[in-house]
Amino acid sequence: DVKVTQSSRYLVKRTGEKVFLECVQDMDHENMFWYRQDPGLGLRLIYFSYDVKMKEKGDIPEGYSVSREKKERFSLILESASTNQTSMYLCASSGGSSYGYTFGSGTRLTVV
Amino acid sequence: AQSVTQPDIHITVSEGASLELRCNYSYGATPYLFWYVQSPGQGLQLLLKYFSGDTLVQGIKGFEAEFKRSQSSFNLRKPSVHWSDAAEYFCALRGTGFQKLVFGTGTRLLVSP
Numbered sequence: 098d099v100k101v102t103q104s105s106r107y108l109v110k111r112t113g114e115k116v117f118l119e120c121v122q123d124m125d126h127e128n129m130f131w132y133r134q135d136p137g138l139g140l141r142l143i144y145f146s147y148d149v150k151m152k153e154k155g156d157i158p159e160g161y162s163v164s165r166e167k168k169e170r171f172s173l174i175l176e177s178a179s180t181n182q183t184s185m186y187l188c189a190s191s192g193g194s195s196y197g198y199t200f201g202s203g204t205r206l207t208v209v
Numbered sequence: 210a211q212s213v214t215q216p217d218i219h220i221t222v223s224e225g226a227s228l229e230l231r232c233n234y235s236y237g238a239t240p241y242l243f244w245y246v247q248s249p250g251q252g253l254q255l256l257l258k259y260f261s262g263d264t265l266v267q268g269i270k271g272f273e274a275e276f277k278r279s280q281s282s283f284n285l286r287k288p289s290v291h292w293s294d295a296a297e298y299f300c301a302l303r304g305t306g307f308q309k310l311v312f313g314t315g316t317r318l319l320v321s322p
Binding site for chain 1: 218253310312
């Protein structure tokens with residue numbers, strides 16, 4: 098089975114800190130995604146990547162950046178964390194058009 | 210633009226009863242559609258997907274979904290619900306161009322004894 102691993106299940110950070118959320122997949126998938134999940138809003142796409150060093154903005158990229166230096170790793174960066182970025186963050190990967198996404202277990206980030 | 214609507218925020222079903230979760234979509238062509246389930250504190254697990262062909266799709270855990278083009282719907286069904294089915298369910302549509310998934314806002318299923 099494909100595994101998507103997010104390095105932290107829970108994080109607490111202070112306002113203004115730079116925060117790194119890491120995601121690793123083990124199935125050589127080209128496509129990787131970062132979503133945030135908030136009650137009543139469902140999942141919203143932050144950024145995605147279809148190849149190493151390639152990235153595209155999703156629907157809510159403001160306040161975030163990403164890095165994909167290696168195919169298996171896709172990092173989400175909060176340049177200066179704010180309280181409105183408190184959320185559940187979900188990473189996913191996909192191998193091709195005939196596949197759905199495989200999700201990690203999520204990182205619940207609290208910014209205080 | 211594509212969108213997915215799940216009109217029910219919460220649904221409560223008695224254990225052993227049948228279940229139908231509604232999903233409506235807006236898209237200009239034949240969509241690729243998915244249902245995911247999320248248990249508390251977990252990521253999302255794919256239940257089933259529709260790409261083309263037979264409009265009744267079978268998935269894992271005894272779930273099925275029917276694609277109805279005329280109604281722009283992709284409702285999820287299960288004939289007999291188990292307490293372990295209590296979770297949040299998301300319908301999703303694959304958009305144009307790159308493989309972005311657009312999600313509905315989810316339906317939380319509660320199962321009563």
